[in-house]
Amino acid sequence: MNDRHKLLVTPLPQRETFKRLLNYAHPHWKWLLVAFFLLAGGTAAELIGPILVQIFIDDFLTPRFFPLQSLMVLGLGYISLHVLSALMNYSQLLLFQKIALRIIEKLRIDIFEKVERLGLSFFDTFPAGGLVSRITNDTEQVKELYVSVMANFLQNIMFLIGVFAAMFYLNVQLALFCLVLLPLIVVIMVLYKKFSTTYYTEMSEKLSELNARLNESIQGMTIIQLFRQERRMRKEFEEINHRHHRAWFKSIKLDGLLLRPAVDVLAICALVIVLSYFGMTSLTSPVEIGVLYAFVNYLDRFFEPVNQIMQRLSVFQQAMISAGRVFKLMDYDERGPQQIGNEDPKILKGDIEFRNVTFSYDGTKNVLNNISFRVREGETLALVGHTGSGKSSIINLLMRFYDRSAGEIYIDGSLIDHYRNEELRKSVGLVLQDPFLFVGDVASNIRLFDKKMTDNEVESAAKFVNAHTFISSLTQGYSTLVGERGGTLSSGQRQLISFARTMARTPKILILDEATSSVDTETEAVIQQALTNMSKDRTTIAIAHRLSTIKHADHIIVLHEGQIAEEGTHDELLAKKGLYEKMYLLQQGADKMGLTHEDGLNMQKG
Structure with missing residues (x-):
């Protein structure tokens, strides 16, 4: 402590x-x-x-x-x-x-x-x-x-x-x-x-x-x-x-x-x-x-x-x-970052910009150093890098769970500090690697953010992310009880429900934190289709270990020890023959040897 x-x-x-x-x-x-x-x-x-x-x-x-x-x-x-x-x-x-x-x-x-x-x-x-x-x-x-x-x-x-x-x-x-x-x-x-x-x-x-x-x-x-x-x-x-x-x-x-x-x-x-x-x-x-x-x-x-x-x-x-x-x-007063000023901007487009952002969790060691990038409305940005490179920290700052040590973050041209937390959480959808489901039924987990959602709206959100088929096959459909943390469901099923929960809010910005890293290949195909539907016409930031899933991203940033090591499209980064190419080739080799993609990254890091 x-x-x-x-x-x-x-x-x-x-x-x-x-x-x-x-x-x-x-x-x-x-x-x-x-x-x-x-x-x-x-x-x-x-x-x-x-x-x-x-x-x-x-x-x-x-x-x-x-x-x-x-x-x-x-x-x-x-x-x-x-x-x-x-x-x-x-x-x-x-x-x-x-x-x-x-x-x-x-x-x-x-x-x-x-x-x-x-x-x-x-x-x-x-x-x-x-x-x-x-x-x-x-x-x-x-x-x-x-x-x-x-x-x-x-x-x-x-x-x-x-x-x-x-x-x-x-x-x-x-x-x-x-x-x-x-x-x-x-x-x-x-x-x-x-x-x-x-x-x-x-x-x-x-x-x-x-x-x-x-x-x-x-x-x-x-x-x-x-x-x-x-x-x-x-x-x-x-x-x-x-x-x-x-x-x-x-x-x-x-x-x-x-x-x-x-x-x-x-x-x-x-x-x-x-x-x-x-x-x-x-x-x-x-x-x-x-x-x-x-x-x-x-x-x-x-x-x-x-x-x-x-x-x-x-x-x-x-x-x-x-x-x-x-x-x-x-x-005890250790509240998260709050709105500064009396402005009340709204997130209408989803244009994101980081300018020379530095961040430290403990105030001594920086986990991000002078990070700068921009994601325009409707684009997809992918963040890749080894464990501890700072990918999740960028997401934490964008969600304003933590406050940056230096630099500025803008959304639609307004400083992130000027937004109310309610506006940020309503307009930014976050899907985590290990989705958290609450005790209750499937429907209550999907309508978590809005208890007034009708059954039809719940079903529509599930259909949008390809979750309706498996939910309908459950013993009691949308009324099927979910155990603590969703333990009665597979990881892929939990992920699809979390997708439906996120999309029920129709966010302007979508953040995917390694959303496919813990699911099997068959389920991954369903989830990838869901991700394609979710990313359409909205700004998306995706953290990915499987580099094959981000080939079509508009922009890819490779992070190394809290700094941007490389950036560009998939083809541009391969052409540079740098860190990204090594990661990609090692993952391809890991696939052939039957290893996980994380194992491939760790081999490269070693």
């Missing part, structure tokens, strides 16, 4: 994190207010119960005075309070959770939208598994903050305030003694927060590493099994998993020490104080049994919410760390 991405793992201050979490709750403030009042009512109803018991003991049981009407009112009041408390607590819990789920829904949409807006340079260096972990695991932890922590904290804090109010009502002096316990509880919380922040940050990062390795292993399972690397990959996965386990275990030991055990010690101390007080008081004056019962009851009720708060501190800390990671990603 580079230095820029290290910023994503540095902790965000928890005060700032908590403030931003509250901002997400702000749109729901009215319903939160209703839930808060229900919470207050339910807590108050629950707290009045022991006082009614104290009244019964001291005013009726101890003097053996049992007026029926008064006792019935007292009993009905006690039962009513419990029923009312149960109803109000159920309602507030339901309301808090409903609000929490809506907040998390909005948060997940926001972070996914943010990731979609990041430039491709970000995805080149940041592991996909780490992103998945932030969007799923981390937001799930934040959900627990809203669902089980905030409502619980509010309820228990209000309960604690109510308990102290009731204690002061019963005995001011003894309540003041119990107040001494509050600073000790705060000290325990501060210590827990200090150590748990470090442990949970480490734990979250190890989980991201775990997801990244898992994602990489699943994507590359074919290679792992081909080279029999299962044991090595298992060992590496085991090491990452063990580091995650150690981070978890540290947090568990901290929880075991500073959560319930420490609070239980304070609870015992408080009980000793109360019993000692009433014991000493009994030596000089009679003890009110009802007050003793109520005080011990409140003391027990006081430490129960403290225990609940302490136990949820671990969830709170995990959620705050996760929320900080989510907000770090949302704040």
Whole structure:
């Protein structure tokens, strides 16, 4: 991970994190207010119960005075309070959770939208598994903050305030003694927060590493099994998993020490104080049994919410760390190149010109050096060269996935910077060597760019690229389900569907990135016919390994180490007897020997 991405793992201050979490709750403030009042009512109803018991003991049981009407009112009041408390607590819990789920829904949409807006340079260096972990695991932890922590904290804090109010009502002096316990509880919380922040940050990062390795292993399972690397990959996965386990275990030991055990010690101390007080008081004056019962009851009720708060501190800390990671990603600004200026030119012809363009992915080593060429409207330009010569980099710049280091790129006479990304992506069609299909059916993949496309329009696009025949032969035709990345289809079938998807937009400029390099000879004939249909009357730039497929290109550029080594037509380049001729002859020889065209190029490069 580079230095820029290290910023994503540095902790965000928890005060700032908590403030931003509250901002997400702000749109729901009215319903939160209703839930808060229900919470207050339910807590108050629950707290009045022991006082009614104290009244019964001291005013009726101890003097053996049992007026029926008064006792019935007292009993009905006690039962009513419990029923009312149960109803109000159920309602507030339901309301808090409903609000929490809506907040998390909005948060997940926001972070996914943010990731979609990041430039491709970000995805080149940041592991996909780490992103998945932030969007799923981390937001799930934040959900627990809203669902089980905030409502619980509010309820228990209000309960604690109510308990102290009731204690002061019963005995001011003894309540003041119990107040001494509050600073000790705060000290325990501060210590827990200090150590748990470090442990949970480490734990979250190890989980991201775990997801990244898992994602990489699943994507590359074919290679792992081909080279029999299962044991090595298992060992590496085991090491990452063990580091995650150690981070978890540290947090568990901290929880075991500073959560319930420490609070239980304070609870015992408080009980000793109360019993000692009433014991000493009994030596000089009679003890009110009802007050003793109520005080011990409140003391027990006081430490129960403290225990609940302490136990949820671990969830709170995990959620705050996760929320900080989510907000770090949302704040990260590595967007792709954007429009400059207020002009809004349209691509009507497809005339392309590169002027002295230089480009580097990492800012240190150039992959393109002073590249200049022009493709006029309706012409076909072919780019050839060894792997790493800069062919795909030219395409990346033309699609404005990356920004050039120097030079200018023009489309229809306007600087590429002046175009909106929407206009570029709509008017420039890109077909990759390894087409990406999404889970769904064939029709949904073709109408990917325009969900309003009719079935007839989908079928017309497929017919245009010669894909209709094979699609019709599928079990359910255009409704046939496509597996992840199109794994249920052959490479040629995936390519034809990607052709149909591209041509459904009727682009002015067509870019073909080695579109025939991974298909068999029989399918290649179908694809070549499709390419001929697609290239007609539109500007086309084709990257090709098979030089036989670009003989009829209007212009061919041979790239070598990021520079233009040769250029001209097929015949002109052969006549020069330079690099292109060597590549062509080696490919012809490779064909005769049964080697791939890529093997031929690599032989020449060697």
